[in-house]
Amino acid sequence: MTIDVADLLVYGDGQTSRSSCTMRVRFKPTARDRILDAATSVLADRGYQSANLDAIIALSRTSKGSFYFHFPSKERMVLALVDQLSERLVQKIEQSLEKETRPLHRIAAASDTLLHTFSRQRRLAQTLLFNLVGQGKTMDKKFMPVRDRFATLIQRELDRAVAAGAVPPLDTTLAARMWLGALHEVLLQWLLADRPRPMAAIIPGVRSLLLRSVGVDPAALGVEPAP
Amino acid sequence: MTIDVADLLVYGDGQTSRSSCTMRVRFKPTARDRILDAATSVLADRGYQSANLDAIIALSRTSKGSFYFHFPSKERMVLALVDQLSERLVQKIEQSLEKETRPLHRIAAASDTLLHTFSRQRRLAQTLLFNLVGQGKTMDKKFMPVRDRFATLIQRELDRAVAAGAVPPLDTTLAARMWLGALHEVLLQWLLADRPRPMAAIIPGVRSLLLRSVGVDPAALGVEPAP
Amino acid sequence: MTIDVADLLVYGDGQTSRSSCTMRVRFKPTARDRILDAATSVLADRGYQSANLDAIIALSRTSKGSFYFHFPSKERMVLALVDQLSERLVQKIEQSLEKETRPLHRIAAASDTLLHTFSRQRRLAQTLLFNLVGQGKTMDKKFMPVRDRFATLIQRELDRAVAAGAVPPLDTTLAARMWLGALHEVLLQWLLADRPRPMAAIIPGVRSLLLRSVGVDPAALGVEPAP
Amino acid sequence: MTIDVADLLVYGDGQTSRSSCTMRVRFKPTARDRILDAATSVLADRGYQSANLDAIIALSRTSKGSFYFHFPSKERMVLALVDQLSERLVQKIEQSLEKETRPLHRIAAASDTLLHTFSRQRRLAQTLLFNLVGQGKTMDKKFMPVRDRFATLIQRELDRAVAAGAVPPLDTTLAARMWLGALHEVLLQWLLADRPRPMAAIIPGVRSLLLRSVGVDPAALGVEPAP
DNA sequence: GATGAATGAGTATTCATTCAT
C-alpha cells in the first residue's frame, strides 16, 4: 500500500502520454498509470492474448471497475499503452539525434539507440516487439501504426543522408522497413536467448551491416558515437 | 475406412491435398491431413490463440475425437504443422539452389525463393510468419526452432560464400538473422497491405540491399537467376 | 446553485422541461427533474433492466453523486418516475372527464383519452407500458399499483354508469381489468408496429368493442366526444 | 442423479418441440430437455433478464459447456423455449376445439381453455406471459411472433363465426388483439394475487364480456361446454 | 479409428452503489 521511491521514479515518467512532457512534481501515481505499468509487465511475459485482465488488475492494485473507468476495453488499453511506450522510445531516439548533425552518424545513432534502449528495458522491448504481430490479421493491422513510427523515423534519416549525398540514391521506404525488420530480429534473438551476449558487443556488427546495405562504408564514420 | 498403402506413402509425411502442386496420384486425404490443412487456413486467418479447435474441426470435416486421436493437444498439432510447412519451404529453397553452384547466386536465390514462395502461398506465409512470435515467452521459445531453420539455411550459404572468397569475412550468424528479419518485415508489409505491389517488383530491391549488406556489389551477379 | 421558489412550484412536482407542452414560465429545471426526464427517455428505449444509470446520468448532465443525493436507489427512482408519469396521465384523463356528465360518454372518453395521450407521447407510453411487467415477480408486484390506478379509474366510471342505469349490472372490477388489458395490447401493437395506422382511426373500433362488452350499444353515444 | 417417475412424466412431454408429437417410450430426458425445463422455472419467477445462466444450469444439472453446446446463446434458448411452450399451449387449445363445431362455442372454448390451462400450469403461464414484453424494444419485437400465434388463433375463430353469421361483421384483427390483451391482464392479476379466486369462478364472467364485446349474447351458448 | 455430448475453469465486460473531496 505504501509507495517506495523507486516506484515514484518509474511512475513519474509513466504519466499518461499526453501530459508526459511537462515538468512536474512527483505525486502518487494515478490508477491509470498503475494499470499501464502493470500491463507492461504482464504483456511482456504473457503476450497480448494471455495477458488477462485479472493479472493486470491485481498487479496494479486497482479493481475491475477502475480499469473500465479508465479504458473502454482491453484492446484500447493495450493500444494506448503501446502508443505511450513507442512515443517514449521515439523521443529517446530523437534526443540522441539532436546533438548529431552529420547524416551518416545520425542513421547510425538511430539504430544504436534503438538497440541500446530496448536492451536496457527488457519489459518495454518485449511488450513493444512481441505484441505487434501474431494476434490475427485484425489486431495486427491495428498495431501497424506503431511499427510505422519507427520505420518512418529511420526513413527520414535515410532520406536526409541521401539528400546530403552521404548515401547513394535508393528506395528508402524499403530500406527503412528492412532495417526495422533486421533490428527487430536481432532484439528478438537477444531477448529470447538464455544467456545473451552484452548488447554493446552486438551493436557494432549490426551497424556495419545496416550501413553497408545502403552503400556506406562503415569505416567512413570514424570514431564510435556514444549511444 | 480401410487404409490404402499408397495413402501412407503419399500423405504419411503430412502433405496436404490442396497445397500439393507436384504431380502425384490423388488419393483421399486422411483425417490427419485434412486437419493440418484446415489448421493452416484457420491459423492464417486468426492467429494462434484465436484459432479454435471447433473451427479447424468443422473445416476439416472430422470430429473432436478424431482430432485427439491424431494429436495429443492443440499446441502439439500446431508445432507439427509449422514444422511440416517450414520443412516444405526449406525443401523448395534447397531445390532452387541445387542447380546453382556460384556462391553469390546461391545466397541471392535463397532470398528470392523465400519471398517468391511466400507471396504465392499467402496462407502458408501468414501461418508461418504471423504466428511465431507474440504468443508469450513460453510459446515464442517453442516456435524458435522454426525460425532457426531458415536462419541456418541462410547462414550456411553465407558461410560458403565467405569460404569461397565471394564475400568478405563477417559474422554470418548475425548476418543471417538480420537477413531473416528483413525478409520477414518485407513480407509482413506485403501481406498486410490492402493493395500490395507485385512481389516481383520488390524482389530486386531487397536482393540488392541484402547483398550490399554483406559487402557484395549486386551488379556482380550479372543476369537475373530465375526464382 | 441557489434555488428559486418558482422552480420548486413549477418543477417541484417533478414535471419535465421537455415534455411539458402547457404554457408556463420556463425556469431552469433542477437536477432531479433532469434525471427523471432523462430516465423517461432511456427507459423508453431500453426497458427497465437495460436502462443503466450511466446513460441516464450522461443524458441528464448530472453526476453519480447527484443521482444518489436525489434518489436512494435506481429502483426507487423508477418507482417515483412511473408514479409521476401515471399521475400526470390520470390527471389528463380526469380533465377530459370533467366537462362530461353523461356516464356513457365518460367511460368512452376515459378510454379515448388514454389511447390518445399515449399515442402522442410515445416515450411516456413505452416507459409506462413496457416496463410494468416482465421484470420478475418481485418487481412486477411493485409496479402493480401503477396499473391499479388506471383500473380503478375505469372501474369508478363503470360503477357510476351502472348506478345510473346506463350499463347493466356486472362485475366492474373484472371489466375494468379487461378493458385495461385490451387497451394495453392495442397500444403495444401500435407502438411496436413499423408503420402504425393513425390512432384516430383505431379509437372508434376500440370504443365500440369496449362498450359492447359491457352491454352498451355504441350507437347510443351519438356524436363523437372530442378527446 | 437418479430420476424419479414424476420427472419422467414431465420430461416425456418436454422433448424438443420438433419431435414432440411422435409417440415415444419415456427415456431419460436429454440435457437439452433438462435445460429447457429448468429455464421455464427460473424464467417464471425471475423474468428474462434476471434469469441467469448459472441458475438454469445448476437446476438442470448440466454445465456451461453443455448449455452452449445445445444453444448458441441465452436469447436463442429463451426464444426456443417460448416457442416450444406456446406450441404446446396452442395444441391444447386446438384439441379442445376439435370436438366442437358450433362457431360460438368454439370462440368461447378457446378463451376458456387458455385461461384454464394457464391457471393449471402457473410456471408455464408466468414464463409465457411475463417475458414477452418489457425487455426493451429489440427483445420485445423478437417475442412478438409468440403473441401473434395466440392472436391469430383467436382471430381465425372469430372469422369463422362471422362467416357463419353467428357474429356480426367486425374488425376481427382488432377484436382478437383486444381479447388477447384482456385475457393476458386477467391472468396477470390472477397470477400476482396473493390469494387468487379459483379460475373456474372467473371464467364465466370473462367469457360473457368477451362474447358481448363482439355482439353476442352470452346466453345464446346455452349450457357450459366443459373446458 | 471415429463420434459428439459433456465438462468447467477461464475471460472480458457491466453496473448499481459508495465515499472522499
Place this chain on the structure above:
DNA sequence: TATGAATGAATACTCATTCAT
C-alpha cells in the same frame, strides 16, 4: 449540493480437453 474515481459481485460466453459409445 455536487463530483467522479473506485469497488467488486455478477454475467454471458469460450474453448481445450475428456470419455462413453
